[in-house]
Amino acid sequence: MTDKSDEPPRPAAKTGGLRPKKGLPAAAPTEATAKPKATTSKATRAPSKASPSDVSSSARAIARTGTGDAAAAGAVDANLAAAGAPAVVERTRTGRIGLFVGREWSWPPAFIEAVNARDAGVVAEFAKIGAPHFDEPCPYDVCIDRISHEVPMYRSYLKQAALQGSTVVNNPFMWSADDKFFGAALAHRLGVASPKTVVLPNRSYVPGIVPTESLRNLEYPLDWQGIVDYVGLPCVLKDAHGGGWKDVYICRTVEELIENYNETGLLTMVVQEFIEWEHFVRCLVIGRHEVLPMKYDPKARKYIVEHAHLSPELGARIVGDARKLCNALGYDMNSMEFAIRGGVPYAIDFMNPAPDMDINSLTPEYFKWAVEKMADLAVRLVQHPRQLPREVGWASLFAMGR
Numbered sequence: 001m002t003d004k005s006d007e008p009p010r011p012a013a014k015t016g017g018l019r020p021k022k023g024l025p026a027a028a029p030t031e032a033t034a035k036p037k038a039t040t041s042k043a044t045r046a047p048s049k050a051s052p053s054d055v056s057s058s059a060r061a062i063a064r065t066g067t068g069d070a071a072a073a074g075a076v077d078a079n080l081a082a083a084g085a086p087a088v089v090e091r092t093r094t095g096r097i098g099l100f101v102g103r104e105w106s107w108p109p110a111f112i113e114a115v116n117a118r119d120a121g122v123v124a125e126f127a128k129i130g131a132p133h134f135d136e137p138c139p140y141d142v143c144i145d146r147i148s149h150e151v152p153m154y155r156s157y158l159k160q161a162a163l164q165g166s167t168v169v170n171n172p173f174m175w176s177a178d179d180k181f182f183g184a185a186l187a188h189r190l191g192v193a194s195p196k197t198v199v200l201p202n203r204s205y206v207p208g209i210v211p212t213e214s215l216r217n218l219e220y221p222l223d224w225q226g227i228v229d230y231v232g233l234p235c236v237l238k239d240a241h242g243g244g245w246k247d248v249y250i251c252r253t254v255e256e257l258i259e260n261y262n263e264t265g266l267l268t269m270v271v272q273e274f275i276e277w278e279h280f281v282r283c284l285v286i287g288r289h290e291v292l293p294m295k296y297d298p299k300a301r302k303y304i305v306e307h308a309h310l311s312p313e314l315g316a317r318i319v320g321d322a323r324k325l326c327n328a329l330g331y332d333m334n335s336m337e338f339a340i341r342g343g344v345p346y347a348i349d350f351m352n353p354a355p356d357m358d359i360n361s362l363t364p365e366y367f368k369w370a371v372e373k374m375a376d377l378a379v380r381l382v383q384h385p386r387q388l389p390r391e392v393g394w395a396s397l398f399a400m401g402r
Helices: 057-064 070-082 106-119 152-163 172-177 180-190 224-231 254-261 312-327 360-384 393-397
Strands: 094-101 122-126 142-145 168-169 195-197 236-238 250-251 267-275 280-286 290-297 302-304 333-341 343-349
Touching: 094 106, 106 122, 106 333, 106 360, 142 152, 142 360, 152 254, 152 290, 168 360, 172 254, 180 195, 180 267, 180 312, 195 224, 224 267, 236 254, 254 290, 280 312, 280 360, 290 312, 290 360, 290 393, 302 360, 312 333, 312 343
Parallel strands: 094 122, 094 142, 142 168
Antiparallel strands: 195 267, 236 250, 236 267, 280 290, 280 333, 290 302, 333 343
């Protein structure tokens, strides 16, 4: 997802850590700013009667135990009761969901309207921040991040918000650390089919790097023939940290690979085996468990609404692989691409933590699914927040929200 806004930021007076509610995007419905009356919630946060009707017992089990095991969830509840934990501690507060977005026009207002229409004691709104203090509590129980990859200040703030106890979708610490080379290695480690992948040294460097002095750990020249012998031809050259089909090259010869590499500047590139696919699937994954495998045409870059496009066996494998990868990454909002060759689904691009949810891309039918499932997830995370780590350290920060 790319935000191309060239409109300058507008500083706002500080009002309780939030900018004034004025100036919401014109596309936002009036419900976006209307706060439903506070409702009573429980400290143990048992599911409210106003929870979305399609939240299954399995989903509630995930909220309490991190798995789909309803029996385990029941055991957790029983252990709490046996330990004398208070079953009900009354408090009245409206839960808040803050949405961080760029120039998206269709999904954000639809999501806000869907959350607020539930009347579940939770309000969703466009997040507003000015110049937050380092010790300032985040006013949102849940933050949905769709733009921090292009607005670095948001990423810094969302890390602090997570540290303060807010649930951030997606985990800003993991998002800051991932890349496509790591992703390929992760898939291989998990037993998910993935194309052969090689990471390349950068073509250019920032001032201060003297190639003859600063790059003593790199072998030079590169064995280009060895690279293509490993991944095969044609191959794909792409940005290890990119997305949205930017800086992607299909190379059919060694010479073409080198020529394209010479144009990549400061980017870190990977070379990947090109999968000559017979069928192509793009999955939208919400909450690590809800998976929508959609038929996709990468040449035309469009979704095809065709529900019975996978055999039961292949569909089950793709859904299982998608869940396995999202659980490992800790991503609650992701799109994943599988290129199917010889009946084997290869995960070729699966680290897209701000997936395209535009109605014109997804089609109205799949768009509605994305809106409703994200609204279900966000409300559930307010009502059943995930346990925060007791100790602060890199391991716990990466595991936040699990």
